[in-house]
Amino acid sequence: xxxxxxxxxxxxxxxxxxxxxxxxxxxxxxxxxxxxxxxxxxxxxxxxxxxxxxxxxxxxxxxxxxxxxxxxxxxxxxxxxxxxxxxxxxxxxxxxxxxxxxxxxxxxxxxxxxxxxxxxxxxxxxxxxxxxxxxxxxxxxxxxxxxxxxxxxxxxxxxxxxxxxxxxxxxxxxxxxxxxxxxxxxxxxxxxxxxxxxxxxxxxxxxxxxxxxxxxxxxxxxxxxxxxxxxxxxxxxxxxxxxxxxxxxxxxxxxxxxxxxxxxxxxxxxxxxxxxxxxxxxxxxxxxxxxxxxxxxxxxxx
Amino acid sequence: xxxxxxxxxxxxxxxxxxxxxxxxxxxxxxxxxxxxxxxxxxxxxxxxxxxxxxxxxxxxxxxxxxxxxxxxxxxxxxxxxxxxxxxxxxxxxxxxxxxxxxxxxxxxxxxxxxxxxxxxxxxxxxxxxxxxxxxxxxxxxxxxxxxxxxxxxxxxxxxxxxxxxxxxxxxxxxxxxxxxxxxxxxxxxxxxxxxxxxxxxxxxxxxxxxxxxxxxxxxxxxxxxxxxxxxxxxxxxxxxxxxxxxxxxxxxxxxxxxxxxxxxxxxxxxxxxxxxxxxxxxxxxxxxxxxxxxxxxxxxxx
Numbered sequence: 001x002x003x004x005x006x007x008x009x010x011x012x013x014x015x016x017x018x019x020x021x022x023x024x025x026x027x028x029x030x031x032x033x034x035x036x037x038x039x040x041x042x043x044x045x046x047x048x049x050x051x052x053x054x055x056x057x058x059x060x061x062x063x064x065x066x067x068x069x070x071x072x073x074x075x076x077x078x079x080x081x082x083x084x085x086x087x088x089x090x091x092x093x094x095x096x097x098x099x100x101x102x103x104x105x106x107x108x109x110x111x112x113x114x115x116x117x118x119x120x121x122x123x124x125x126x127x128x129x130x131x132x133x134x135x136x137x138x139x140x141x142x143x144x145x146x147x148x149x150x151x152x153x154x155x156x157x158x159x160x161x162x163x164x165x166x167x168x169x170x171x172x173x174x175x176x177x178x179x180x181x182x183x184x185x186x187x188x189x190x191x192x193x194x195x196x197x198x199x200x201x202x203x204x205x206x207x208x209x210x211x212x213x214x215x216x217x218x219x220x221x222x223x224x225x226x227x228x229x230x231x232x233x234x235x236x237x238x239x240x241x242x243x244x245x246x247x248x249x250x251x252x253x254x255x256x257x258x259x260x261x262x263x264x265x266x267x268x269x270x271x272x273x274x275x276x277x278x279x280x281x282x283x284x285x286x287x288x289x290x291x292x293x294x295x296x297x298x299x300x301x302x
Numbered sequence: 303x304x305x306x307x308x309x310x311x312x313x314x315x316x317x318x319x320x321x322x323x324x325x326x327x328x329x330x331x332x333x334x335x336x337x338x339x340x341x342x343x344x345x346x347x348x349x350x351x352x353x354x355x356x357x358x359x360x361x362x363x364x365x366x367x368x369x370x371x372x373x374x375x376x377x378x379x380x381x382x383x384x385x386x387x388x389x390x391x392x393x394x395x396x397x398x399x400x401x402x403x404x405x406x407x408x409x410x411x412x413x414x415x416x417x418x419x420x421x422x423x424x425x426x427x428x429x430x431x432x433x434x435x436x437x438x439x440x441x442x443x444x445x446x447x448x449x450x451x452x453x454x455x456x457x458x459x460x461x462x463x464x465x466x467x468x469x470x471x472x473x474x475x476x477x478x479x480x481x482x483x484x485x486x487x488x489x490x491x492x493x494x495x496x497x498x499x500x501x502x503x504x505x506x507x508x509x510x511x512x513x514x515x516x517x518x519x520x521x522x523x524x525x526x527x528x529x530x531x532x533x534x535x536x537x538x539x540x541x542x543x544x545x546x547x548x549x550x551x552x553x554x555x556x557x558x559x560x561x562x563x564x565x566x567x568x569x570x571x572x573x574x575x576x577x578x579x580x581x582x583x584x585x586x587x588x589x590x591x592x593x594x595x596x597x598x599x600x601x602x603x604x
């Protein structure tokens with residue numbers, strides 16, 4: 001019997017997406033960091049959602065409730081940032097076991113509210129239900145000016161690839177929950193440079209490069225020596241595979257590459273590779289100069 | 303130790319809502335069927351979400367997957383209908399055990415897609431994650447013309463109370479999942495009559511009357527003899543207490559009461575009571591003429 005495990009997350013989404021026929025108001029549907037829909041006025045609306053499940057995405061014993069709340073909202077803001085947009089409103093569905101201490105819920109919401117305030121988002125509604133474990137799903141609505149919209153599908157042959165921050169070791173360092181979504185950085189970027197494509201790094205650089213390659217139908221090559229490795233990651237391998245970085249991966253034309261700032265506030269920006277040609281594939285150039293295929297074995301959801 | 307069970311759902315929401323300070327773009331935040339936010343153009347945006355959890359809201363053995371998918375979207379559409387609006391876009395977060403058969407997911411999405419098509423909604427995105435049981439959270443975005451917006455807080459003293467459909471026995475009859483959200487009915491209604499307040503019936507008429515009373519700060523009285531009882535409910539008691547009716551409860555001024563149609567398409571509309579005065583409270587007038595307090599003991603989430 002075929003199960004969700006045999007399909008994997010990418011297979012599952014590929015199977016489900018065609019069944020949901022889009023309307024004419026939908027400019028970008030399933031498959032990017034957020035959906036883009038037409039609304040009155042000059043801006044587009046962005047919509048995204050992310051679900052966190054106790055025992056899968058966090059453990060109550062190891063992650064303080066404030067950071068569960070923070071993360072639930074921050075991962076959604078990261079999706080909006082990756083589209084070149086700004087978040088506006090969010091709704092929160094919360095599943096809780098009946099014996100959950102009120103103090104736990106208070107702290108969860110304190111983290112959620114702090115993240116909302118810091119990045120100017122209003123929590124406008126939600127749903128609270130009984131559940132066997134803590135489940136938290138946030139849906140976010142943002143907006144973007146059409147000229148700032150950055151999809152995954154926009155990489156062109158010759159484009160240079162950049163990442164913000166340093167990658168890997170996110171679970172070890174606690175950054176996977178405590179990270180600051182790159183909203184200000186993305187906003188500065190799309191105003192200063194013509195960004196061809198952008199996505200946030202959630203499944204691990206290797207896996208996310210494959211997603212970018214597939215969406216843009218261009219082959220990508222990254223230089224091992226250039227990948228910025230977080231202190232907690234230690235090795236380039238972890239920087240490629242660990243996931244939950246919530247940094248930005250983006251592409252700009254070669255002539256614009258030198259206009260990309262090397263820092264955005266306190267956040268480093270690093271050129272890591274290039275779009276080498278048509279087709280789908282990702283390669284890694286080792287320090288030795290040898291180039292070999294990179295497999296998308298980042299985090300698997302199933 | 304105080305737990306979520308001791309607070310209950312109403313207590314929990316009352317505790318959490320003040321922590322989430324709204325922005326100026328938020329016209330109606332937490333506490334109604336959907337949030338109302340300002341957007342460019344003449345219409346307001348509506349946002350709502352609802353979470354379904356296996357073992358709490360449905361069992362895989364008793365509810366076919368098509369109807370789980372249908373229900374997950376339909377309950378959200380019911381919220382939009384209750385605001386006098388029309389749904390536009392939805393995002394779906396889906397938690398699945400890895401050993402879930404692909405056929406189950408296919409059928410779940412078939413139901414979701416059928417509901418989306420039938421009511422003109424586009425599923426624009428989502429999230430798929432691993433979970434110990436099936437979890438489905440849908441967030442919906444709709445729109446409403448300001449003159450059609452129907453909040454819970456608008457009931458005035460003297461208003462007549464109406465419900466659509468017949469109430470109770472929803473779990474027994476399967477209606478809790480297979481229902482048609484009252485979008486067309488609500489739309490016709492707000493165009494024809496000045497509706498002061500509206501909500502959808504999800505926790506049971508008794509409990510929902512209390513919510514309406516609290517939101518509007520008016521006392522409500524319903525006539526037992528007038529409550530339309532569904533065949534599967536058998537008794538007025540079940541019509542008051544069962545929940546998951548997903549019908550509309552609304553209030554109009556006495557002078558407009560006779561302009562309320564007795565049918566909306568195939569759906570009966572019944573006058574069941576009146577807003578008797580200021581203050582919070584709900585009473586039931588028995589067939590004998592005796593009036594006694596009605597307790598809000600509909601479905602408890604915790």
